[in-house]
Structures are given as structure tokens and as C-alpha cells.
Amino acid sequence: MESRHLQSTRAPPLDLSHYFSDVTKNRQASDVKRFYKYFALPGMHNLAGGLPHMSYFPFDTLEASAAHPHRFEPTPITPVDPEPPKSNRNPAALHVKVPKESKATNVLSKIDLQTALQYGTADGYPPLSSFIRQFTRDHLHPNVPYANGPEVILTCGSTDGFSKAIETFTNPWIEHKDDIRDRSGILCEEFAYMNAIQTVRPRGLNIVPVVIDSQGMIPSGEGGLADILENWDFSKGKRPHLMYTVTLGQNPTGTTMPIERRKEIYALCQMYDIIIIEDEPYWNLQYPSAIQALDKPRGGDEHKLFNRNYNAHGRSSGYDFLDSLVPSYLSIDTDGRVVRVDTFSKTIAPGCRLGWLTAQPAVVERITRITETSTQQPSGFVQAMVAQLLKGQSSSAMTNRASKSDEAWTMDGWVRWLEGLRGGYERRMQNMCKTLDDGKYVVVDSAPGSYPDSWSMVSKVPMYEFDWPIAGMFIWIKIRYDTHPLLEIYGAEKVCSALWAFLTTKPFLCLAAPGLMFAPTAAVQEYAFQYLRLCFAPMPEDEVIDYAQHFNAGCRAFWQLQDFDGVPDLDEDMESGAGLKVW
Template sequence: MTIRGGATVAFPPRLPRESSSHGLQNSGRIASTATSLPSRKVTIPKESDTSDVLRKVDLATALQYGAIDGYPPLRLFIRQFVRENLLPSLPYEGGPEVILTCGATDGLSKTIEIFTDVWVEDRDRIGERQGLLCEEFAYMNAIQTAQPRGINIVPVVVDSQGMRVEGKGGLADVLDNWDFSRGRRPHLMYTVTLGQNPTGSVLPFDRRREIYAFCQKYDIIIVEDEPYWHLQYLSKGIAEHTKFHPDDDSNRDLHGQRSGYPFLDSLVRSYLSMDTDGRVVRLDTFSKIIAPGCRLGWLTAQPSIVRRVLQISETSTQNPSGFVQSMVAQMIMGDQGDDINRKSRASNSPGWRMDGWVRWLEGLRGGYEKRMRTMCTILDEGKFSAIQGSISGDALELDEWEVVQNAQMFDFEWPGGAAELANALWKYLMKKPYRLIVAPGWLFAPTDQVKDRAWQYMRLCFAPMEEHDVATSSHNFVEGCRDFWQIKDIHDIDNDDHNDASFAPFLC
């Protein structure tokens, strides 16, 4: 199994030779640095000579029926990473627990199953219907996970920093003034706080405290889905960053230590870092870190919740794919114990280890931030357009006019063409020479009420593109919008003569 290209940048020989001295003190602890040269191949042995099951990475064990909570070596690594580095300051006695999942959606589905009852409209009373809070615009695959259970989807208004607490439609307004004719007050919240999809907002730490306080008041479970947590951009500088990550001691663990990595210390802290009640479930995924096709992630929560997730997994998905878990484990951890001594230096697979893993995450952020800056710079520079109009031939002078319709004085119809124009623009951008596919706002509307105003938005995504394609597609978007608003004949919009099945990789 060969991984080609940039993945090798994370191998520790490209990093300073430093090791972490803190963490789980047991025989299964994963080393932080590798000791061999990088390789462009990830080779998983058929059988491992290592006797320690917490270090044994081979196909002989990975392809058997496995542990429900995850392949032991990989779960140990993730558990160590979460408890020591990613979330070192959790206020749980004994720390949180971790279980591997078949991706974040799988973790969400099982969490919803734990905390909700199925409601059927023709069978159950409206007062028994449970609710799920979410952002006003949300990732619909997650929302659709809850809908088959008859759950009432309750959107909360957002701004440039994420879910709002105050104001009309904010969390306080929704909860304090709940209309019980809609069902029970929501007791579950689904939220993406870092790089929210589709708005891209990052929720400041102070607002997290406010939201957590309301969840305490109304006994709400917070499901924190964080597929983009490592993509927090610092382009706005230190002054802007401090409101998202206050410089205090709350990011230190009980022994006064930070995560051990400046990159991880720079990130906005999770809801878990303030979870004194055990009401937060965090979902993580390898989809945005290694590949979406992995269908592998992990769930972090208090131990009693993780036990319930494990029980559901025993009778549903069981363990994630053995192929995928062994590949990811070998890529991150490399050869272990006796296998290192048995192999020659040339064939040794060192793995990233903890230092390389964190370096890989930091490198991903740098690469995405570069693309983001390219796109935003071009969009910002092209957001103004000078359009020259002309006087209609029907009016020789500006002060000439005539009544075109006989109507009562106060007859009035609200303009209704904006949504149609937005849809026309979306289709127009697909044509030559622009050839762009952008995501219309209605794709992210959790309710019909939100969908009615979602036409105002489009989501642009640069994730699957090289940097030079980002620049080209961003210029095409600017030109496409400019040309669209200069069209005078509606037939020019509907003309499909220049349609092309080939699109630039500017995907939703």
C-alpha cells in the first residue's frame, strides 16, 4: 500500500529531535518521535513479532473480528493524543474516554440514538416530541441523521462568529420563550464551532461559556462535531486571536502543563475543556486529516456515555474497517518493538509518531490557509463592479414618464424575483467560460423557514483543489458574477448553447 506525494512531510526526521515527557505511564505508551528515515510507502506486515497487543499492527489481527472500541494500537494512540495533547485540561476525574467510530456521522447517529426517543406523528402526542438545536445553516447530512426519528429541528440564528446567544432567534430567545405547542423544549444541541460548515465561523471562547451556561440551565447535551478543528487560521493576527483563545491557565492540565505543542496550544479550546457536568460529546474524524474515504473517526466523552456508544456498536457497526484502521495505525505509529529490530533499515516503516502527527496537522492548516488567502484576496479585490447604464429609447429626457398601469393607490406586491435571480446566477456560473459548481444556500437549510431565505447565499469550497486552480476559479467567479449583472436580455441567461460538461474543480 503506497501513499504518494506530500504525506511524507510529516515524518519526524524533518522535525527537531524533541520528545514529549508527559502522558500515560504504561507499557503501551506510544513514542513521540521516529528513529528511521522517511519512506514513501506504508507497508503493513502480514504478521507482527510484537507480543504486546497494544503495539501489534499487522493484517493477521486487523482483519479478524476486532475490538468494538477500535483497533487497540490505534485507539491507544488516539486516546493518548486526546488526553495529553489535544484536550489536556478536561475537568473529568480520571479523564475522558475515547471510542473509534466509522466516521463522525456514525458517532452522531449513535449519540442521537442514546439521547432521543423515536416520535411518530400519527402515534405520539406532540408534547412528547423531542428537539435538536443546531446552527441556522448546517451540514445537512448531520441534520438528516436526526430527521427519521421524528425529532423537531430547531435552528438558532448565527452571525460571523457562530451561534448567537442574544437577540431575536438567538439561543436565549429560543429557549426562554419556547412554544410548547411544538413539542418538548430541545434537550440536545448539534454544533460545529470551528470552521462551521457552511459559514466558516469560529466560535469565541467567551461565547462558548455563555452557551454552555444556557445548556446547564436547561439541561442540554452538547454534541460538538469538529472535523475542521485543526484548520483555525491565524491570518488576522494576535489581537484578533486573543478573543478566541484567552491567555489564561485554563488550557493547562492539572499539573500546570500545556499540550506540549505550540500549534495545539494556539487552537480554540473545545466545549469539553469547560465541561464540569459531563454533558459534552465531541466527534472527530480522519476525513479532513487523511482521506474522506477512510470512514474512520473517534468520539470523546465521559466514560458512561462512551460505554453506551460501545453497546450500540456491538449490535450495529461493530468495529470500523480493519483494513483502514491498520493502514492509519501503520502510517502514524510505524513499526513497533520487535518488528523494528527484525527489519532492515531500508525496509523499516518509521511512522509519524506523535511529533510527526502534530506536524502533519499543522502543515495541513498552512496549506489550506494559503489557498484561503488566495481565494479571499481575489474575491475582495473583485467585489466592486462599475456598470454603465443607458437611457431607454422610449424616454428622450430623464423627466419624461408615463403611467404604465392603472391600479389602486395602495396596491403593492413584494418583489419576488431575487430567489429566481440567485438560482439563475448559480446555473450561469456553470457555463463556459466560468465552469464553476458552487453550493447554493438552500443545501444547508435545516428547515423550510430557513430555506425561504437561504437563496441569498452560496458556499465556495477550495478543499479539493491545488493553489493555482483556486486562483483561476476565484477569478472565474468574479468575472461570472460581473458578467451576469450586466446581462440586459433574460434570454441570454437561459441560453444553454455554451454549456459544457467539464467543470473546474470548484466543488461544493
């Protein structure tokens, strides 16, 4: 009740139109909606719309076998929770069916091919977009501080959402043509998801990495956010007005930002009027067991990050699982300066090319205009199938059928599915981290050549180090090249690149992602060579440990090499850090 009261007295979001790009400002709303009112008049003979009649669609149904939302076992919500009761190990698959024509009258629950395969509006298919809107506003971010809360628009995935946000907020800047004083900049983590960097780089933006620690971007200290903004060198262009950030299980470093850190960063963004583009593909993959591992040795309050959950102090999400997650920047976004991009890539499948963007209404309105003249909306095939899975036909449309409420997940099932996914990934994370921890030492002749031939100093040294990730899919490995016996002969960079190449050879056959691939600038490339990113997502679940063991074995063998003569030359492209699309 109190939250409703607060709701009505909250301030509206700030006007961000001073940051809209020139093209974005020029966009005009299509008057299609005004025309639609005529379509809706009963008995109207529509001779106007250039729409093919649905009888010409060759698909008469879309159907699927789909998972029961209980397919995967959750892990405990907090580390001290007892294991949740085991549910049925192999709950029956659902049969999902989108009919050609539904009898439902409410467009929000009418899921059929007549509507899903027809032209639609840029905000998305009503049954799906209304579900997402409710999930986003009521459950995922129930405490957005500004009046009336955020709006959502469906996207063709996070890359599409991010691209549209960049289109909204930046003008291209061309070297040797435009004035340096017009050059915009974008802040990002020191190591970053390179597809995002490749999205902004051709537009001539300054890429400005912020130093990170295990909690993400650092607000103060050398290379931290305040340092960069206070001491901005205007000869390089404008002070950045955008920030690109992944705050939960950051790609590639796996770091997670607790709420206190968010508040510090947000305050700086307010001070310097910076728009935060938050990209969170891994938000539901947060691991209490890693938080426990992390907090304990640091003493004091156990599960520190965890207990600082923000939703717990505001309106509840309605689900213990969602309440337990570190919340979005949106939860502290009094100004409306946060634009969040979400995706179904990690919760349903990457091939969906389906996601959504959440921001204050005026920003979503501009992105709707961009969508009208680019993607229009995500494919009706995926929208209908996901809507049918998540929401199902309304009961009034379920004629001639027994009550089969299990044929759609509903909101409860969707949250349960997310919890089960978290369980699956958490077990993978534990298995890989434990295996890597167990195998990170090697016994080597610690200084060949430094001692007389007849002597040999044998010692146990670490080959790499890493933190258990609190969220996400990645383990960020720091190569301890300093312990490699051949360091003095080959140097640090060569030790690291040779390790990567050596791992790809038989019998190890391990492909790791080189840290150089995530270096957004030349300055970061200077020291990125010492990192590897490992992912515990792509392999079958029962092979996670085996993969990690292969990695360990490769490292051990590499630390025991007498020279690198047999190591293949590293592909030059790997050294360039040019970045890979899906990384």
C-alpha cells in the first residue's frame, strides 16, 4: 500500500531529449494508430490495408513439444537454505499449439496465426508484449523510482536493442571531417563484450574503458569513473554521455556489481548527466554458492552482497527467487537515465532473436519510431510460440478441451523455469570452478638454467587464478605467467599466447577465449594477453568436469615444456583481439 502511495508522489523521469541524435529528433510518428480506429469499426469493409488475407498463409498451426517449467532442479535461493524439495525429475513435456484462429476477443490473450503472422505494430505482439511488460514492471523491477515506471518494447534480441539505443543517442562522428568537439564517447568496462564495441566503433565514438574490480566498474581511484570524468581531456572529444555496462556476470570477467556500488556509479552518472545502457543477458544466473565462497574469507557479514538485495526493502517482486537477485540499475533510477536491454537468448534460446528494452516512456517512444522503419517487430513465429508457451490461450478460447492449465507456463512457471536454469548453470559453475581450483597448481623445476645443471629446484606453483563468478557463464582466468619456468626466455606475452595455442593441440584440444578478444582499446590490449575466458555453458552438463580437466592437463603439460618449439604459431587474428560476434 505504501508503495502505491509513493508511486503517485514520485517525480517524473528527466527529459533526455538533449541527447537524442539528430536523426532521432527528426523521426515522426506514423499516424497508423489513428487509422486503426476505422479498421475496428464493426462491419467496416477494409479496402485500405495492403494486408494479405490469412487464408494465403501456408501455415495452419504452429506447434511444439516444450519443456515443463520444472525440467531443471533449482539450487537453494540463499546459501543457508535447505535444498529445495526435489520435483519430478522428468516432468512431462508440454504440447504447445498456436491455432490459425483463436476465439478469444481480448487482443492481449488472443494468440493465433491470424494475428501473429499478419502485420503488427512496432511495440510487439500484444499477448507477448503485455506479458513482458507485466513481468518487467511488476516482478523484475518492482521498485523503479520515477513516476509511473518504465515502458518496454520488444526487440530482435539485445544486439538489436543496443543498436537502436545507440542510434537514439549518438550522431556518427567522422575523423578528418567532423569537429573533434562534436565527438561523443561511451564508457564501458575495461574488458568488454566486443560486439557492443563493434556496434559503436564505426560511428566514431570514443571508447572509454573504466577500470574494474570484482564488483565491476570502480567509482574512485586511478582509472575509475570519477577519475575519468573529472580529468576528461576535451581534446579527445566530448566527455562521454553514455555508459555501456553488463553488471551481472559481466562478459568476459564474470563480475557482479552489488547495490552499494551501483549507487556510487549512479551518483556520478547523475553528476555528469550520463545515460546508462545496461545489458543483462545473465541476470537470472546469480549464484548464492559463489557469493558464499566470496564473502566468507573477507570476514564480517556473511553473504554481504546477497543481503543487500534492494527489492527486499521496497515492493517485493512476488517471488522469493526474483527478490533474491541483485537488482538492476533501474531500481535506483530516479532520473530515468537507465536504458536496459534484455534478451531471451540465455533463458529460451539465442536463435529466438527476441528480447526487450526497458526505459522511461519518452525513450521507448523514440525507439518505437526507429523500429517502425527497420525491424518493424520480431518475427511472429517466435512471438507466437513464446507467447503460447509463457501465457497460453485464455480459458475462454480453450473450447472442447479439458482444463489443461499445464499447457502454458504462466508467470509462475516462467519464474520457476528461470530458477531451474539458474540451478543448472550453478551446478556447472561449481563443477568447473572446483575442478579448476583443484588443478591450478603444478610441480615444476622452478628455475631451469639458473642453477648448475646437476641441481634442480622443484616447487609447487599456481598456473592461474580466478574468482568463482557470482553470476553469468564465464570464468576469467588470470594466467600466472610469472610462475612459468620459461618466462625469462620467452617473455610474458609469448608465454600466454603459446599457452592458448598449446591448449588447442592434442590430447588437450581445449579452446579458450583469449583475453585480447575483449580489449576495447589499444591501451587495454597491452595487458589483456594474460587473461583467458572460460565458459561453462556450451558443453553437455556431464562433460563440464572433463572439459576443465582437459584444460588443467594442458596447463600442467605446458608448465613442464622444455621449450615452445612444438607449439603451433598463434593465429595472428587471435592476437589482434578483433573480437568475435557471440563472445
